Amino acid sequence: MPRTSRRAAKTPSKDDIARLYRGLFLIRRAEEEVEHVYPSDKIKSPVHLAIGQEAVSVAICDALRPDDVLGCTYRSHAAYLAKGGDLGAMMAEMYGKATGCARGKGGSMHLVDMQHLLLGASAVVGTGIPIAAGYAIALKREKKRRVAVTLFGDGATEEGCFYETLNFAGLHKLPLLFVCENNFYSIHTHISKRWSNLDVCGRARAFGVPAKQIVDGDIFKIRAAAAAAVDRIRRGGGPEFLEIHTYRWRQHVGPGGDYDAGYRSEREARKWMKSDQVARLAAMLASATRVRIEDEVNAKISEAIAFAESSPFPGPEDLLADVFAD
Amino acid sequence: MSSPTDRKGRLLTYVGALQEAVSQEMDRDPSVFVMGLDVVDHKGIQGSTQGLPERFGPDRVFHTPLSEDAMAGVAIGAAMAGMRPIYVHIRMDFLMLCMNQLINIAAKARYMYGGQVSVPMVVRSMIGKSWGQGAQHSQGLHAMFMHVPGLKVVAPATAYDAKGCLIAAIRDNNPVIFVEHRLLYFTDAYVPEESYTVPFGHARVCTPGDDITIVGISNMLVEALRARELLTEVGIHAEVIDPISLVPLDSETIVRSVARTKRLLVVDNAWTTCGASAEIMARVIETLEPRELRAIRRLGFAPSTCPTTPSLERLFYPNPASIASAAHAMVRPEADRWEPSAETAALAYQMNFRGPF
Numbered sequence: 001m002p003r004t005s006r007r008a009a010k011t012p013s014k015d016d017i018a019r020l021y022r023g024l025f026l027i028r029r030a031e032e033e034v035e036h037v038y039p040s041d042k043i044k045s046p047v048h049l050a051i052g053q054e055a056v057s058v059a060i061c062d063a064l065r066p067d068d069v070l071g072c073t074y075r076s077h078a079a080y081l082a083k084g085g086d087l088g089a090m091m092a093e094m095y096g097k098a099t100g101c102a103r104g105k106g107g108s109m110h111l112v113d114m115q116h117l118l119l120g121a122s123a124v125v126g127t128g129i130p131i132a133a134g135y136a137i138a139l140k141r142e143k144k145r146r147v148a149v150t151l152f153g154d155g156a157t158e159e160g161c162f163y164e165t166l167n168f169a170g171l172h173k174l175p176l177l178f179v180c181e182n183n184f185y186s187i188h189t190h191i192s193k194r195w196s197n198l199d200v201c202g203r204a205r206a207f208g209v210p211a212k213q214i215v216d217g218d219i220f221k222i223r224a225a226a227a228a229a230v231d232r233i234r235r236g237g238g239p240e241f242l243e244i245h246t247y248r249w250r251q252h253v254g255p256g257g258d259y260d261a262g263y264r265s266e267r268e269a270r271k272w273m274k275s276d277q278v279a280r281l282a283a284m285l286a287s288a289t290r291v292r293i294e295d296e297v298n299a300k301i302s303e304a305i306a307f308a309e310s311s312p313f314p315g316p317e318d319l320l321a322d323v324f325a326d
Numbered sequence: 327m328s329s330p331t332d333r334k335g336r337l338l339t340y341v342g343a344l345q346e347a348v349s350q351e352m353d354r355d356p357s358v359f360v361m362g363l364d365v366v367d368h369k370g371i372q373g374s375t376q377g378l379p380e381r382f383g384p385d386r387v388f389h390t391p392l393s394e395d396a397m398a399g400v401a402i403g404a405a406m407a408g409m410r411p412i413y414v415h416i417r418m419d420f421l422m423l424c425m426n427q428l429i430n431i432a433a434k435a436r437y438m439y440g441g442q443v444s445v446p447m448v449v450r451s452m453i454g455k456s457w458g459q460g461a462q463h464s465q466g467l468h469a470m471f472m473h474v475p476g477l478k479v480v481a482p483a484t485a486y487d488a489k490g491c492l493i494a495a496i497r498d499n500n501p502v503i504f505v506e507h508r509l510l511y512f513t514d515a516y517v518p519e520e521s522y523t524v525p526f527g528h529a530r531v532c533t534p535g536d537d538i539t540i541v542g543i544s545n546m547l548v549e550a551l552r553a554r555e556l557l558t559e560v561g562i563h564a565e566v567i568d569p570i571s572l573v574p575l576d577s578e579t580i581v582r583s584v585a586r587t588k589r590l591l592v593v594d595n596a597w598t599t600c601g602a603s604a605e606i607m608a609r610v611i612e613t614l615e616p617r618e619l620r621a622i623r624r625l626g627f628a629p630s631t632c633p634t635t636p637s638l639e640r641l642f643y644p645n646p647a648s649i650a651s652a653a654h655a656m657v658r659p660e661a662d663r664w665e666p667s668a669e670t671a672a673l674a675y676q677m678n679f680r681g682p683f
Binding site: 105122321 | 385390391393395396397398399400401402403404405406407408409411426427430431435436437438439440441442443444445446475476478499500
């Protein structure tokens with residue numbers, strides 16, 4: 001890597017900060033809006049909020065080309081928006097409207113935007129990992145140096161298909177980046193109660209897949225690590241693995257926190273809230289720039305909500321549409 | 327489209343027909359590829375993948391690790407990306423290791439992603455029988471897949487249909503569960519050399535008859551045709567129908583036949599509870615008036631796990647004698663129970679497979 005670009009990775013430009021902030025703020029505000037609307041029962045869909053985890057999706061997607069492919073989990077709002085997924089179609093999907101990204105048939109857990117190469121999300125933990133590997137086979141064949149990324153949580157690393165896919169991707173040198181978004185909890189159970197060995201990077205390395213861990217949630221570090229890995233993968237180096245520590249501020253599913261539930265402490269969360277990347281980047285921007293970005297994002301969100309509200313529900317003729325492809 | 331009665335082409339085995347179908351489609355369409363345990367080895371899935379590795383190379387024909395769950399996902403992902411994978415399983419029993427991906431993703435992707443993706447994949451699976459295949463090498467599990475919307479299920483019983491259905495399956499834009507029975511592999515039929523498709527959702531009346539309709543699924547079609555021969559000797563003329571595809575299911579052809587014969591016997595290479603036979607019977611009963619139906623029955627596996635000892639395995643499966651006997655009782659309910667003589671029945675039995683593999 002030339003020296004200038006290495007420096008750029010360490011010292012982000014004003015444009016970098018503004019772009020990343022826009023991505024972070026969009027996701028934070030979109031999800032806050034979902035929380036705001038939720039008590040009205042207009043969103044009849046289980047929502048798994050990524051508030052607190054935005055930096056992972058934004059940093060990873062910032063390291064990708066638009067023609068790269070991203071697969072994500074049922075906690076999909078952040079990845080969907082970071083990859084460029086249509087905000088109006090996302091809101092409409094949660095409202096169950098015909099204009100939703102899945103025509104109202106998928107809801108929050110099955111967001112998809114194939115135009116922006118965001119593979120459909122699955123509500124069965126881990127299932128998206130081999131799907132992304134299958135996509136990577138196609139990318140490898142076409143030889144356009146495109147990369148597939150599979151984003152999954154710590155819980156998914158307990159599924160058999162995670163190891164099966166690591167092995168297969170390593171064997172076939174697939175252009176695939178594994179990103180484990182480790183927020184420490186699978187629903188309400190901490191990794192210390194689930195993992196016999198906390199070294200998940202070591203598990204990837206056991207399959208010959210290079211691995212790197214980022215523990216402080218720093219968006220610039222995540223972005224630099226992702227860019228370096230993606231660059232090596234693009235050049236035919238085979239799959240890589242990133243473990244990124246992060247923290248889910250809200251409960252597993254639904255709006256609001258659950259620090260009174262007893263399985264985790266507010267003190268643990270506070271540490272992550274103090275290093276909130278949304279606030280951090282906001283403070284790094286000139287206030288005029290920040291306000292302009294925020295105004296633009298807020299206007300976009302109002303527009304998306306209005307779109308969702310005014311869109312029609314699917315009609316009876318849609319019930320049996322798309323059971324099969326033509 | 328040609329038909330199996332044209333006697334065009336040359337005699338080809340079922341396994342040769344499968345191989346030819348894949349080979350021709352791989353020639354035609356570079357997005358078609360083959361993956362699975364043992365597809366590359368010297369046995370080449372009983373010959374059905376023989377020659378393909380040499381011809382198409384390791385990128386298009388490759389062995390998979392014993393990771394059925396993830397490999398099913400890999401096939402689905404490749405299909406979503408526009409490729410046309412053929413994922414081969416040497417036993418249908420092993421599909422149980424892929425159920426999550428097949429049921430939760432392959433079947434649903436088109437629908438739950440609002441039509442944004444399709445999953446054009448073929449899952450080939452072989453059902454074993456005899457030489458002690460036993461509990462986990464003999465199951466006909468097609469009904470499990472019929473239950474879930476979004477999967478097509480096809481079970482061709484002849485070499486002609488094997489080729490035409492496999493080509494149709496490869497070109498289909500949906501996941502297709504392709505059910506093969508091992509004892510059919512070395513049966514032969516006239517198979518055109520050129521490429522052709524046997525469209526799904528069209529049952530075939532194999533032999534006409536007025537006394538009873540017998541539907542035979544997969545290998546049980548062969549057994550039903552042999553039972554028909556036995557029945558002819560006592561003056562009973564059975565109309566034997568091969569549904570060929572189970573999803574979509576052409577119940578109209580079956581209903582039309584039963585409306586005439588007033589008797590339906592469905593013989594499946596599977597258990598009967600919640601099975602393909604139950605589904606076919608239900609559709610007929612839902613369509614016809616009670617007076618149009620004099621007798622209805624199904625035969626299938628005994629309601630037990632498949633035993634390995636020949637003395638019990640013999641009782642586990644329907645056979646030409648038991649099918650003929652059941653049909654006789656339905657056509658002539660007042661007559662004494664009839665069974666073909668042991669010698670005649672023995673001649674009608676399928677040649678048994680000899681091991682060890």
